[in-house]
Amino acid sequence: MTKKVLVIEDSMTSTKVLQKVIQKAGYTAVCASSLYQAKHLFDQSMPEEFLCAIVDFHLPDAPNGESIDFTIEAYIPTIVVTGREDEQTRSIIINKNIVDYFTKGNSQFYEYLSRLLGRLERNQQIGILVVEDSRAERNATVALLQRHNFITYAASNVADGLAQIGQQNNIKLVITDDDLPDMSGIKMVESLRQQHSKEDLAVIGIAYQGRPGLSASFIKSGANDYLTRPYCHEEFFCRVIQNVEYIENIDAIRRAANTDYLTGLPNRRYFFNRVNAILQSPPAHISLALLDIDYFKKINDSYGHDAGDAVLKGLAELLADICRDYQLARFGGEEFCIFMPLALSEACQQIETLRCRVEKLRIRFEKQILNCTISIGITDIYEGSIDDMLQYADKLLYQAKQQGRNQWISSDTKHRS
Incomplete structure (x- = not known):
């Protein structure tokens, strides 16, 4: 749900500018021209809906900062704006429990405000x-x-x-x-x-x-x-x-540095760093799967590269969901890699589940519904190098492609999808 920003300001010109800044920052402006109107609007909303309030120090029915006290007592983080630049006004403002304050003549205020709104939301984490x-x-x-x-x-x-x-x-x-x-x-x-x-x-x-x-x-x-x-x-x-x-x-x-720009998955560099760290004290069982989208070039040729990107992102989202307990990465192009602390038989069961889920996946692109299948090579042969495992898996992946695609082949030749 989009957060709201309560604006209490009697100047129509200032209110319009604040509305634009707030909307551009991705929030909804709820505007009042008086303290009375602000109280009415607040009563119609839940307090947690508001990210903050932007409050004018001087209003017709709140000439001495009473509107600031209202928002603070309502537990809304409060930003104060004022046209007054005298020391007495400043002293009154900074002695209240506010987030920040600005004078209306400050040319940098609106740019700073946009950053401050985002900052207040990020601070919640x-x-x-x-x-x-x-x-x-x-x-x-x-x-x-x-x-x-x-x-x-x-x-x-x-x-x-x-x-x-x-x-x-x-x-x-x-x-x-x-x-x-x-x-x-x-x-x-x-x-x-x-x-x-x-x-x-x-x-x-x-x-x-x-x-x-x-x-x-x-x-x-x-x-x-x-x-x-x-x-x-x-x-x-x-x-x-x-x-x-x-x-x-x-x-x-x-x-x-560690994330694939298109899919948001970890990239090859991050994968090697993480897996090599795990292999310093290897688990009892490890398996590695290398997978590739079947006929991916046809998707690009038939529907365009944007469609290909949509398929990659759709597949990546599914992989991230299924492989959340494993080390997963996009290796480049249409190739992905999964490192699992599982015996080969268990890993093959996971890969078969993944293959079936991908086969049923439907990806919407513009007015088209796209689908794809994957071929996978999976191995548990580890001789002290993750690079060697990848070479084994790559050979098995090639066999899966040669023997019809939409299947997996493991280093135990008795196991095939």
Whole structure:
């Protein structure tokens, strides 16, 4: 379901621009020109339908930010816009539990807003751990993070913090104080870096004014960044977002390097890395299947390459569903590979199920319904090299093609589909 963004703004011109920005970002704008109208619209919706609210500080029936209080009390992350640039207005705004604020004269506001909306939605999948001995400081930091929709975890000591990192795989950032009861925050960072690189888990250390060497100690111990307390909320969020986006950018680069651009399946490079890692301590049984789409060139020649791409994507979706417990990759063209920790007889049963599912698969392309079959070579012969296994499977695949297609042949010649 598309998330809604509540806009409370009495300027028709500003409202139209905000609507365009929100729609372009992929959300639905729900607009009100007064606090009274906003309350009525909100009552007709469920609170969880709203990603956030964009609220004008000054409205005819809410001249002093009362509309901000309404959305905050409704637990909607709130972005404030104002035409006033005086320090008193700014002070009132930043002392409220808002996500961010902007002046209407800021030419960069609408571009930043588009990015911020996407950020608020992505934050709903990102965990941040706060490790602080002081309950008051810990709760205050957690409350700040929750304004931006982050999933938050809290610990009062290092042991609890490390345990939560081991249990929660969505934690991408740790914010830690140094003064902890069982170990210093700096020692905690050193311990974390033995298991997690800076590219996998970001760490922000909390330093204090009066301890100028503490920030450097955090960085030397492996922290990505530091904050000096007391810090302003704007700086806090800038540092947090900067470090979260660093982790996301690294993840995106890795996905691009390891994923087939068309099907979204792992690519050949990722397959070899994963399988070779598994083979460092090989399971009791292993089998490898190499499969190829039958007469794929005819599909391209008859319907065009876009149709061929549709078949590849349809087949990849089916393979991903059936082979979720195995190592699967697109090797290129119409060829796919599956590595299974199974004895040959069990692997052949899985492959026969797969062959039958593919035979029944119907793929819609424009006004056409396309179908395909596959030929498979499958082997359990492992002599210390995954490359040798692939060569065996490739020869068996060739035999399956030569002997009629839409079948599998295994390295145990007694087994054929």
